Amino acid sequence: MHILKTVGVSRSFGKFTAVNAVDLHILATGIHALIGPNGAGKSTLLNLLAGTLPVSSGCIYYEGRDVTRLPIHARARIGISRSYQVVTLFAGLTCREAMQLALQRDLSVAAWLSPGPMRKVREDADELLKAVDLFDVAEVDTAELSHGLQKHLEIALALANSSRLLLLDEPMAGMSISERVVLANRVRALAKDRAIVLVEHDIDMVMSLADTVTVLHNGAVIASGDPADVRADSMAQSVYLQAGKAC
Amino acid sequence: MVNALSKSWSLAISAVFLSVLPLVLPDYYLYLATELLIWALFALSLDLLLGYTGLPSFGHAIFFGIPAYAVGIILTAGYPLIVALLVAVVAASLTGLILGYLATRTGGIGYIIVTLLASFAVFLIAFSWTNLTGGENGLYISRAGTLAALSTQAAYAIVAVSTALIFLGARWLVRSNYGLLLVGIKTNETRAQAMGYNTQLYKFQITIVSAMIAGVAGVLYALLARSLSAELVGPELSTEAVIWVLLGGTQTLLGPMLGAALFILIKQALNTIRAYPIFLGLLFIVVVVWAPSGLLKLPKGLWKSFRRRNTR
Numbered sequence: 001m002h003i004l005k006t007v008g009v010s011r012s013f014g015k016f017t018a019v020n021a022v023d024l025h026i027l028a029t030g031i032h033a034l035i036g037p038n039g040a041g042k043s044t045l046l047n048l049l050a051g052t053l054p055v056s057s058g059c060i061y062y063e064g065r066d067v068t069r070l071p072i073h074a075r076a077r078i079g080i081s082r083s084y085q086v087v088t089l090f091a092g093l094t095c096r097e098a099m100q101l102a103l104q105r106d107l108s109v110a111a112w113l114s115p116g117p118m119r120k121v122r123e124d125a126d127e128l129l130k131a132v133d134l135f136d137v138a139e140v141d142t143a144e145l146s147h148g149l150q151k152h153l154e155i156a157l158a159l160a161n162s163s164r165l166l167l168l169d170e171p172m173a174g175m176s177i178s179e180r181v182v183l184a185n186r187v188r189a190l191a192k193d194r195a196i197v198l199v200e201h202d203i204d205m206v207m208s209l210a211d212t213v214t215v216l217h218n219g220a221v222i223a224s225g226d227p228a229d230v231r232a233d234s235m236a237q238s239v240y241l242q243a244g245k246a247c
Numbered sequence: 248m249v250n251a252l253s254k255s256w257s258l259a260i261s262a263v264f265l266s267v268l269p270l271v272l273p274d275y276y277l278y279l280a281t282e283l284l285i286w287a288l289f290a291l292s293l294d295l296l297l298g299y300t301g302l303p304s305f306g307h308a309i310f311f312g313i314p315a316y317a318v319g320i321i322l323t324a325g326y327p328l329i330v331a332l333l334v335a336v337v338a339a340s341l342t343g344l345i346l347g348y349l350a351t352r353t354g355g356i357g358y359i360i361v362t363l364l365a366s367f368a369v370f371l372i373a374f375s376w377t378n379l380t381g382g383e384n385g386l387y388i389s390r391a392g393t394l395a396a397l398s399t400q401a402a403y404a405i406v407a408v409s410t411a412l413i414f415l416g417a418r419w420l421v422r423s424n425y426g427l428l429l430v431g432i433k434t435n436e437t438r439a440q441a442m443g444y445n446t447q448l449y450k451f452q453i454t455i456v457s458a459m460i461a462g463v464a465g466v467l468y469a470l471l472a473r474s475l476s477a478e479l480v481g482p483e484l485s486t487e488a489v490i491w492v493l494l495g496g497t498q499t500l501l502g503p504m505l506g507a508a509l510f511i512l513i514k515q516a517l518n519t520i521r522a523y524p525i526f527l528g529l530l531f532i533v534v535v536v537w538a539p540s541g542l543l544k545l546p547k548g549l550w551k552s553f554r555r556r557n558t559r
């Protein structure tokens with residue numbers, strides 16, 4: 001079962017084509033890695049899927065429904081959520097407040113203004129923070145967290161509303177080895193009952209983690225399939241070498 | 248806990264202060280206090296946009312002046328107060344709807360452009376449409392049926408109670424999860440959208456709420472001062488209101504209210520000196536250097552640097 005399909009999705013910036021006629025099939029569970037050298041169009045493609053950027057041409061189907069023209073907030077509400085390559089959370093809000101913000105989304109404005117539901121949201125936020133080991137920093141400004149904790153919080157926020165498609169843009173960049181391992185295990189566990197699209201530079205990490213790998217080069221897909229098959233693909237190999245140098 | 252306690256204390260002190268004023272102040276000063284409360288209410292309405300949601304409303308006088316003119320024009324035409332108030336409500340809502348729609352349609356700088364230009368445009372219209380607004384000469388509302396027909400104490404009481412109730416309502420709003428969303432939109436609108444919030448809708452909503460509060464202030468002003476001029480919708484008042492908010496401290500409600508009162512008092516006190524703008528300018532420099540996040544946050548900032556020095 002596919003949760004997301006793109007048909008000939010392209011995006012241009014002026015004359016430059018950053019994403020070129022991409023057909024992507026994302027399964028409903030598991031990790032689908034997007035790899036390719038810097039500037040290959042990975043972040044742009046994620047932006048198109050999330051709705052941060054409109055496509056120049058092509059179509060995006062989510063759970064069989066055409067979402068190509070759906071704005072970002074409407075896509076979020078049907079279960080597409082994302083993290084950013086550069087984490088910026090809510091400076092001035094605490095972790096608890098950020099979590100409340102994520103959790104309260106599906107309540108009515110009336111509930112936002114009523115003491116009962118407000119207390120409930122706060123309690124739920126604390127529960128969720130405990131579940132991801134962030135309760136200790138509940139009162140800390142999101143901007144003052146360490147980079148690793150910001151990434152963890154960002155993913156916890158993206159998951160607060162039981163999203164079914166999680167788009168992660170280089171979540172492991174800038175992390176220590178031990179932090180990477182923790183995050184990799186977490187992503188692995190999450191992929192059991194949702195789809196995860198993972199942009200990642202660390203080829204070894206990708207190969208051990210992903211169920212499917214798609215290689216982008218100059219905005220186009222040059223290989224896609226099992227990690228083992230992609231590794232054997234000669235064209236993909238030449239791109240790896242480039243990517244290896246670039247990073 | 249200590250914080251919450253000190254906050255309810257400051258509320259109690261404010262309430263006592265406001266109730267004692269009419270007992271101790273002579274009429275002239277009580278009238279001045281009434282007017283300051285109205286400007287404070289106007290400043291509060293702007294803080295909801297500028298301070299809490301990060302919406303730079305640089306034409307906020309429109310929301311104050313148009314309902315004020317509506318009341319003035321209808322009363323002058325000989326209709327009873329209740330009709331004038333109803334027309335003012337309609338005028339305030341329409342202004343909020345139209346301007347809110349136009350200003351939030353485009354993100355970021357679009358909000359400044361739309362509100363600032365609208366303020367200029369409405370100012371020019373109010374200035375030149377002499378038949379309706381009195382143009383250059385202004386519009387004078389006769390005493391009957393206005394706050395001026397009451398005793399100074401009664402007029403003060405009406406304004407003070409309205410301001411206090413609206414303040415409490417605004418305080419509840421900004422402390423609710425709705426207020427949390429507003430601050431979320433201010434600090435990271437893109438992420439709020441990615442979380443599933445149609446941020447444009449909430450920016451539109453809070454613009455209308457703010458416009459209605461500014462409209463109440465404008466109506467109270469019209470009924471108290473009874474003399475309206477085009478400045479009340481113009482860019483000068485709009486800009487001054489932004490300064491009140493920044494001076495007092497954004498995102499605090501109380502700060503902008505005190506900022507408005509302080510600014511006007513200083514302006515009035517120095518008015519007799521010809522060089523008074525220089526003193527105002529110096530005040531701004533003091534604020535920018537020692538209290539860049541506003542006067543209300545000055546004690547906290549001083550306390551912090553004091554503690555830092557002592558623990559070093």
Ligand SMILES: Nc1ncnc2c1ncn2[C@@H]1O[C@H](COP(=O)(O)OP(=O)(O)O)[C@@H](O)[C@H]1O
Pocket residue numbers: 013018036037038039040041042043044045
């Ligand atoms: N907003 C933009 N305007 C112009 N060019 C852009 C924009 N975003 C990305 N690009 C260009 O598109 C190409 C792909 O960028 P990106 O998707 O960020 O690559 P990746 O994430 O694979 O490193 C790059 O050459 C980049 O310069």
Ligand SMILES: [Mg+2]
Pocket residue numbers: 042043044085
């Ligand atoms: Mg990228």
